[in-house]
Amino acid sequence: xxxxPIECFVCETPDARLPLTGNLDRMNHSPLPCRPKSSxxxxxxxxxxxxxxxCRGVVPLDAIWSPWMMQLAAEADQVKQLIEFHGSPVxxxxxxxxxxxxxxxxxxxxxANVPLQIHFARKANKCAEFVRTGxxxxxxxxxxxxxxxxxxxxxxxxxxxxxxxxxxxCTAAVKPASLIRSCVLNDVVLVxxxxxxxxxxxxxxxGLGPTEPKARIAFRLQHCPTKFPGLPSRxxxxxxxxxxxxxxxxxxxxxxxxxxxxxxxxSHEQFAPSFTKALIEEALHVVDRVxxxxxxxxxxxxxxxxxxxxxxxxxxxxxxLTKALASVETNGRFAxxxxxxxxxxxxxxxxxxxxxxxxxxxxxxxLTPSLANEINRRELILKCEPGRALLDCCGLTIAEVLFVKRxxxxxxxxxxxxxxxxxxxxxxxxLVDPIVISASKASAEQTKKTDHAEMEGYFxxxxxxxxxxxxxxxxxxxxxxxxxxxxxxxxTAAYQMHFAESRAHQMLLAENVFI
Numbered sequence: 001x002x003x004x005p006i007e008c009f010v011c012e013t014p015d016a017r018l019p020l021t022g023n024l025d026r027m028n029h030s031p032l033p034c035r036p037k038s039s040x041x042x043x044x045x046x047x048x049x050x051x052x053x054x055c056r057g058v059v060p061l062d063a064i065w066s067p068w069m070m071q072l073a074a075e076a077d078q079v080k081q082l083i084e085f086h087g088s089p090v091x092x093x094x095x096x097x098x099x100x101x102x103x104x105x106x107x108x109x110x111x112a113n114v115p116l117q118i119h120f121a122r123k124a125n126k127c128a129e130f131v132r133t134g135x136x137x138x139x140x141x142x143x144x145x146x147x148x149x150x151x152x153x154x155x156x157x158x159x160x161x162x163x164x165x166x167x168x169x170c171t172a173a174v175k176p177a178s179l180i181r182s183c184v185l186n187d188v189v190l191v192x193x194x195x196x197x198x199x200x201x202x203x204x205x206x207g208l209g210p211t212e213p214k215a216r217i218a219f220r221l222q223h224c225p226t227k228f229p230g231l232p233s234r235x236x237x238x239x240x241x242x243x244x245x246x247x248x249x250x251x252x253x254x255x256x257x258x259x260x261x262x263x264x265x266x267s268h269e270q271f272a273p274s275f276t277k278a279l280i281e282e283a284l285h286v287v288d289r290v291x292x293x294x295x296x297x298x299x300x301x302x303x304x305x306x307x308x309x310x311x312x313x314x315x316x317x318x319x320x321l322t323k324a325l326a327s328v329e330t331n332g333r334f335a336x337x338x339x340x341x342x343x344x345x346x347x348x349x350x351x352x353x354x355x356x357x358x359x360x361x362x363x364x365x366x367l368t369p370s371l372a373n374e375i376n377r378r379e380l381i382l383k384c385e386p387g388r389a390l391l392d393c394c395g396l397t398i399a400e401v402l403f404v405k406r407x408x409x410x411x412x413x414x415x416x417x418x419x420x421x422x423x424x425x426x427x428x429x430x431l432v433d434p435i436v437i438s439a440s441k442a443s444a445e446q447t448k449k450t451d452h453a454e455m456e457g458y459f460x461x462x463x464x465x466x467x468x469x470x471x472x473x474x475x476x477x478x479x480x481x482x483x484x485x486x487x488x489x490x491x492t493a494a495y496q497m498h499f500a501e502s503r504a505h506q507m508l509l510a511e512n513v514f515i
Contacts, residue, residue, distance in 0.1 A: 048065070048070055051070070051074070052435065054436045054437070054478065054479060055435060056433050056476055057340075057473050057476070058339075058473070058476055059473075060433060061317065062313055063310055063311060063312070063490045064310060064491065065435075066097060066393035066491075068515065069393070069490055069491075072092065072488075073488050076438055076486075082513065083486065088398070088399050088416070088418060089400075089416075089418035089422055089510045090397070090398050090510055090511055091395055091493075091497045091511070091512045091513065092396055092397075092398060092514075092515060093129070093394055093395040093513065093514050095129060095130065095394065097391075097393040097394045098134075101360075101390050101391075101393075102118060102134070102137045102139060103137070104359070104360035105118060105360055105384075105386070106118070107360070109382070111364075112364070112367040112372045113376065114367055114372050114375055116381075117139070117381055117383045117384075118140065118383075118384055119141055119301075119384065120142065120385070121141075121142045121144075121387030122141055122143050122144065122152060122387075123142075123387065123495075123499065124388060124493075124495055124498075125391055125394075125493055125494065125498055127512050127514075129514055131152055131155045134390075135155065135156070136161060140169065140383075141156075141169070142168075142169050142170075142171050142385040143168060143171075143172070144170070144172040144173065146182060149168070149186075156168070166216075166299075166383075168186075168189070169188070169189050169191060169261075169301070169383075169385075171191045171220075171263070171385070173235070175190070175200065177204055180197075180200055180204045181207075183215075184201075184208065184213055185208075185213060189216045190215065190216070191218045191219075192218065192245075193235060193237070194237060195237075198217075198245055201217070202252075213254075214254045215254060215256070216256045217255060217258070218257070218259030218260060218299075219242045219260055220236035220237065220261045220262065220263075221261065221283055221286055223262065224238065224239065227282060228278075236263075239282075239285075242286065242290075243286070243290065243293070246289075249295070256295075258297065258298050259301055259383070260283055260286055260287050261303065261383075262283055263385070264303065264305060271307045271352065273362055273366045277368065280300070280371060281371070283300055284374055284375070284378065284380075287378060288378075298381060299381035299382070300375070300380050300381075300383065301382075301384065301385070303385055304387055304388065305386075306386035306388065307352075307357055307358070307389070308388050308494070309353075309355040309356075310353040310432050310490075311431075311432065313354075314354055314356070317353060323340060324347055339474060340473055341472040341473055341474065342458050342469045342472055345428075345472050346428075347429050347431075349426075349428045350428055350429060351427055359389035359392070387495075388494040392494065393493075394493035394494070396489060396492055397418075397422065397423050397489045397492045397496070398488050398489075399417055399418040399489075400416065400417045400485075400487075401416060401482065401483055401487065402416065403483055404457070404481060412455050412456060414457050414458065416459055416461055418462065418470065419461045419462040419468070419470075419502070419504065420461050420468055420469070420470050421463075422461075422501050423470065423492055423496050423497070424496065424500045425496060426499075429472040431473070433475070434459075434487050434490070435490070436477065436481055436485055436486070436487055436488075437485065437486050438482075438484075438485055438486075439484045439486065453480055454476070454477065454478050454479070454480070455480055455481070456474055456475065457477070458471070458473075459475070459487065462505065462507060464505070497510070
């Protein structure tokens, strides 16, 4: 973050609290009230420790905070201005880490001598500013809905800089005829998941005329369950079914098969580079089979699922997993002496928040010389859609504390002005510890002088349901927590901000402010 006053602007949000003018499809620029010039204190490491100490899980999971996030957390008055100006919660974002993340992956591919084309997965974050950043870095995009496609096409057509090949892929889980038609008319490659999608494509082409336009497609591969046990997926087709569909297209001049695609849901073990290497090797055999039918397959797409490390300490993660393992004897609930979560709720479906490798180091270990040789021998482009890894360290979410109370079991409940959809994916919990700061520098100094009682409690939100717990884990506050404090949740740009957000109760969506 620069030391000069920051110009912030709000990403397009239909329900923005501030009046919007002009074309709602464009960025609405709203300058943030200026703050005095300042910098992180000289004792930055000590300050970071002090910030972290105000809120920790009863089993701590200390998050990685990028420098720009930590500097913002050190500026209580700036955080207060953000909430006053934009409401609570507010998403604060930066595109600088995205550029670094893209460049790191590209450098690995260059050293491995593998042609790599990165596609940013739009579903990871809805802000068009990340599309503009991607265009400047000459990457492509992956869209999963008609709205994502239309917005991305608008940005692409308005940009002087285009990726060199196939700038947009459509990997939507379900593809209505209108989406397929739009992809065909705009020469967007469709990733075909099943025979019914292919039938819809054929009907769409017939409706557009007898000869033009043509469609370009990739087939989505479902990996062999005997070779990869424990890898169930609802997406894609087995290799034999995929090959039969490819064979049915041999005499259709209007449909060109240009790629093979796969994407897998990863567990802790499946982030191992050797696992992905084996997936690629199987997919290369499918490329050979489809090419053998006469199709000009130009690329292999390995999807996303690149690792991201959210935590500072491996030992903390291992300790948490040990304590969080559900007990068979207690029917899947935590033992009575392990009250880690609200109502002892098990955390069965979680992302591995600690990872031994960054995305760049991981893909370096995937692209061994032998695998790189197999890719290059086939003259293939390697594509990928690492939405989460591209947005690592790109954003945080801030919410205001509105109340602190006790429930019937004497648990402290900390009510935040946000709802559970505003920092949530489909997973059971987001396993990082937030930071709590006081409303201003003055009150922060007063907090240091005051002997607040230590307390433990849960963050709750605005939905009128008994299960409205913003994080399932219990947190400890050594100096207490009070109305008017602010809670900062780190590294939320990838999926956490936007994937599940809802306007239940007609609540406004959070504004997205870029620094």
